[in-house]
Amino acid sequence: MSQSELNMKRLPRHVAIIMDGSGRWAKKRGVTRIRGHEEGAASVRVIVEACRELGVIESLSLYAFSTENWRRSKTEVNALFRLLNKHINLEIDNLHREGIRVVFTGRKDGLSKKVMSDMESSMEKTRNNKAMILNIAVNYGARAELVDACRAIATEARDGDLRPEDVDEDTIAERLYLPELREVDLLIRTSGELRLSNFMLWQISYAEIVVTKTFWPDFRKRHLHQAFLEYQARDRRFGGRK
Ligand code: IPE
Ligand code: IPE
Ligand code: MG
Numbered sequence: 001m002s003q004s005e006l007n008m009k010r011l012p013r014h015v016a017i018i019m020d021g022s023g024r025w026a027k028k029r030g031v032t033r034i035r036g037h038e039e040g041a042a043s044v045r046v047i048v049e050a051c052r053e054l055g056v057i058e059s060l061s062l063y064a065f066s067t068e069n070w071r072r073s074k075t076e077v078n079a080l081f082r083l084l085n086k087h088i089n090l091e092i093d094n095l096h097r098e099g100i101r102v103v104f105t106g107r108k109d110g111l112s113k114k115v116m117s118d119m120e121s122s123m124e125k126t127r128n129n130k131a132m133i134l135n136i137a138v139n140y141g142a143r144a145e146l147v148d149a150c151r152a153i154a155t156e157a158r159d160g161d162l163r164p165e166d167v168d169e170d171t172i173a174e175r176l177y178l179p180e181l182r183e184v185d186l187l188i189r190t191s192g193e194l195r196l197s198n199f200m201l202w203q204i205s206y207a208e209i210v211v212t213k214t215f216w217p218d219f220r221k222r223h224l225h226q227a228f229l230e231y232q233a234r235d236r237r238f239g240g241r242k
Contacts (some may be wrong), residue, residue, distance in 0.1 A: 003054070006225060011054060012185035012233045014060040016207070018199055021215030026086070028215075030111050034079040039217035041087050050221040052132050059133040063199050068072055070110065081115055084138065092122045099131030101130035105177040106140035109146075121199025135178055142201035176202060183207070186231045187225075190216045197242030208234045 019040060026036030028106070044062065044171040050233060051057045095102055097236035104119040111119075119138070152175045162171070173179060184200060192213045196204070210227040212219070 001076075006054075006089060006228055008054070008234050011228060012208075012231055013057060014059040014061070014182045014184050014186075014203075015051060015057060016063070016184045016187045016200055018041070018187070018189040018193075018197060018234060019216040019219075020193055020197075022217055024191060026093060034075055036217055037080060038082055041083055043130060043216055043219045044087070045091065046220055047224055048100070050224050051099075052100060057132060061135040061137060061181070061184065061200065061203075063140065063197075065106070065138045065140070066198055067107065067139060067144050067188055068198065070156075077082045081112065085118055087219055088118050088122050090113050094126065094132065096126050096129065099129045100126060100134050101129040101132070102136065103178055104136050105145075106111070106138045107144055108139070110139060131180075131208035134143075135181060135230070136200070138176075141198045142196075143198055145177055145237065146172075146202060148177070157209050157225050161192065165202045172202070186210065186227065188212065188227050190214055190219050196235045208236065217237060220231045 002136075022036035023033045024036075026033050027040065029035075047058060047062075051060045055093070056222040066086065069080070070077060102122050102125075104123060108116060115138075149172050153162065153167060153171060157164055157167075181203065184204045187204050187207040187209045189195075189209070189211045192211060194211060209229050210230050212223060212227065214223050
């Protein structure tokens, strides 16, 4: 399938991806899970570029490490962070040249100083870029994000800066990790799993969901365009009627 089949006026403006299936990809080939994650990093590069080149996608959110992923073996967790560090440093100049603003969202606790400082410097370097937001969710959980928003609201209320009766949906949306993100239009999950695994629960309320059987390390531009085509065939009603 080629880009020319896509309706450029009806592309999702915020795309979120649960990049799943690297372990099963590796198992199928008889290689280590870590090898699967390495291949997954190559898909990240391709998909970021494919979104950027369309020119109309405002934000791409990628689920890289969940608050629950600490339950994996230490070897796997360490390898995931080593890869994250390596690829931030390899890609940051290229992303900056492409005008991409890189943001990491998630909790800071548990992250090493090295990972934190590399994340912070890449956010700082690209903060004024306007072409696209690349939101990488690391140590991210949607429940944690909502808890953090609630804590902020409770603190403001306690200090007399916010009245409980003034709390509305915007009050919450404005206290999420990256308030300037629009709601998610399209959520893609690779590897066939039909669940949300604690990803952006607030922001996906009216997202269209596309699940593909393809494992993340095999996910390429044609799969992305296929997901866009599926999205374009959907009738988004937002609870109303046409
Ligand atoms: C997703 O692939 C990557 C991360 C969660 C970091 P998995 O590692 O979950 O792959 P499967 O689900 O075991 O195949
Ligand atoms: C979700 O995938 C997290 C990421 C892709 C980072 P998981 O593989 O961790 O989710 P479950 O355990 O299958 O729900
Ligand atoms: Mg998985």
